[in-house]
Amino acid sequence: MTAFDDLMGFARETAALEQVSGRLGWDQETMMAEGSGEQRAEEMAAMEGVLHARRIDPRVGDWLAAIDADTLDHAGRAQLRHIRRDYERASKVPARLAAEIARVTSRAQRIWAGARAADDVSAFTPILSEVLALRREEAQALANGGDLYDALLNDYEPGATQAEIAALFDAMRPRLVALRAAILERPEPKGVTGTFDEAGQIALSRVVAQAFGYDLNRGRIDKAVHPFSSGSGNDVRITTRTNPADPFNCLYSTIHEVGHAAYEQGIDQAYLLTPLGKGVSMGVHESQSRIYENQLGRSHAFTGWLYDQMTQTFGDFGIADAEAFYAAVNRVQKGYIRTESDEVQYNLHIMLRFDLERAMIAGDLLAGDLEAAWNDRFAADFGYGVDKASNGVLQDVHWSVGLFGYFPTYSLGNVYAGCLYQALRRAVPGLDGQLAKGDTHRATGWLRTQLQQHGGLRTPRETITFACGAEPSAGPLLGYLEAKFGAIYGL
């Protein structure tokens, strides 16, 4: 046994334990009875204690010091890079600070939920100040004198910088604002009518999940309040939800989560339960969920097939034909809520949050000034004012649980999806003909070969560049959005 073998044996056990911890989270959201909650919190904390001790285990440092990376192959060096990065990160944060962050964010999340329910920003501001101060302290511990926001961002998107993202977003914003304004001057397409029974929605969501290649022999689909996917390797589960008036909520949540799950299920089995055996970043993960959901799932071709499936399942639901159905699926409407937003407006929601949170981390925006800043920016980009805090600054859980640096990865995912879709269309001629039959095989197969199977082998940016054959940029996404919505809305 070499030091590398020992290190990988240890890492493999850690990865297995991380899967266990993730499975507990899945169980909590899908299966666990309400009265089991307090005990579960203690079980989760015990698992976190085990994982934390492994992350800072001094043997890892010894193994890392003993290994000569030049003796390893490409994958071995990538494993080492992930392990070193995680070890150094964990070792930089004092245990006292990590415990304090866990304690305060747990309280902050409860306070946020109450403040949102009461539309009362002032109830949330003091605890947000605390969370912010702690995360800034953590960023200082991590940054080694470098940029604080980048130190946090790197937890979710290793290697990315706020400067690079800001440049990307600043270039996108005027074109998205203009597209949004043009669309909303046009007549609104008709939406679906009637009620859609739950059993039909669930049955159709299974058909759709399998149409997108979800492997039910290594996963399962359950209901949850907020849809999510969970797990890596050979046990990747997804959840969905139903709304009797809106079948798209269930169907497109499912396709979105299938995108995440396909990434995890598609990773090379040689990387199973290793640092390479999971999605490489939040942004790359989101690129998969978004390209499945939007570029493929909301395409003209695929919605034609879906229209037939929906008609067979639900009969008449107020939409005359596949053309009108395509418009209904892609409807752009005014609204305050990020998670209910469409392809065009979604990124504007993200840019707003990105700019505000990096100002907070920089110390240029205080928690007490956040609501005013939010409302000003919203009015500027969306053209109307926020009506209440639960539709504005209090709508997302992220900041309450200390997630600063997470939001931009959603839009990075959209940008990446735009690049991937452009490359996919070049690589797979006749794609529309396949999608029109509900056949995503060639598309998902290309994504698997080009991106999913490689897991964490490359950095996030390299992963996209390798898959597309070109550096990521916003051009493809913007071009796609302007063409698609220009056609739907007759711009």
Added chain:
Amino acid sequence: MTAFDDLMGFARETAALEQVSGRLGWDQETMMAEGSGEQRAEEMAAMEGVLHARRIDPRVGDWLAAIDADTLDHAGRAQLRHIRRDYERASKVPARLAAEIARVTSRAQRIWAGARAADDVSAFTPILSEVLALRREEAQALANGGDLYDALLNDYEPGATQAEIAALFDAMRPRLVALRAAILERPEPKGVTGTFDEAGQIALSRVVAQAFGYDLNRGRIDKAVHPFSSGSGNDVRITTRTNPADPFNCLYSTIHEVGHAAYEQGIDQAYLLTPLGKGVSMGVHESQSRIYENQLGRSHAFTGWLYDQMTQTFGDFGIADAEAFYAAVNRVQKGYIRTESDEVQYNLHIMLRFDLERAMIAGDLLAGDLEAAWNDRFAADFGYGVDKASNGVLQDVHWSVGLFGYFPTYSLGNVYAGCLYQALRRAVPGLDGQLAKGDTHRATGWLRTQLQQHGGLRTPRETITFACGAEPSAGPLLGYLEAKFGAIYGL
């Protein structure tokens, strides 16, 4: 913080991690997709590694040495007793041997399944010899020169000895053989006819579970191939199964598992996630499942209520009235299989296994001679020969996975249930009137107060003695069986 506080903090985390490990097992039997099996094995092994390291953690030895037990209250001393026992047990078994047992029994279970399917004892004998040799080696490590079988038995029933159990069983056996023979000379009561739809069985099993006090706010009911209960404290789940021709399989499996679950759910919340916070032994656990299932669930009074419920759910199923239903529920039939057996014959199955396995551990019976010994004993106690190995020596999984010393706890549970039922009837006048309305509240309340809430506070034998106000003995069970079946069969 005293050494005792530190030790209890550590024990509490260990208990939480044991719950997590148990939950993985539940998931595997109820939710997990088939293709996730290999990964799950690795996840379970990683959890077992974490738990094993904690069991032999030298800090536990240091804390134990530092604590003055005289400064603790009754519960504190009981906690200490459990922790010391587990620590000493784990420290006695060399890691090499524990790993070898895990490896060989995993293989042996697969070989056993194949041998049973092929009715081929010779395919199983060699690996059984290996398992036996390893468990004898482990027993030698544990026994400190004492009795080998007792050393294994003590994993499941702390404090029990084979001498004491053999005396108990030897006194029971002739009366049970005689009762069995007398019953099988009488006409057989009519069984149910028709098919019982699954939804109706599941719905009724939920009604019955709740009638027996199962708390669905701290648990859930799912289907599994082999019913089981899982978890302690505030997350105790049960499973059941359905057979379209036999509704009793589902209903009485459910009541049985509710008995196990009621014990776990009923333990004092002050003991949550501590060594006292789980059932004290397999025998005491089985006393709860058996008294729920048999003495209460198969009583004349309760089956009267159940007959009405079944009629409402399924309509006519070929049983004329509540009296005939009582006889059908308690039917005694010839058969080879322990798990399908009735109250009268079940203990004869156990005694056979107990005598054979202690002879094997003593070195007086070799694996190669096991089948002949089994068949001889079966013919002697049941009055007819075994027709094939899958109906004989290959029917149970236990020995393949190294469970020697486990079987007698099933009958100990029956003996304990007999004692508890006698004490319960004295303590709760009018019990039949309540059971006849499907009301088990007073009965289960008495069991909770007298036994369940105390968890591991006393030794198993003391637990029963405390609950009943008398030392356990076989008399109450035998008297109960002879009276009940004497009446049903007109003996």
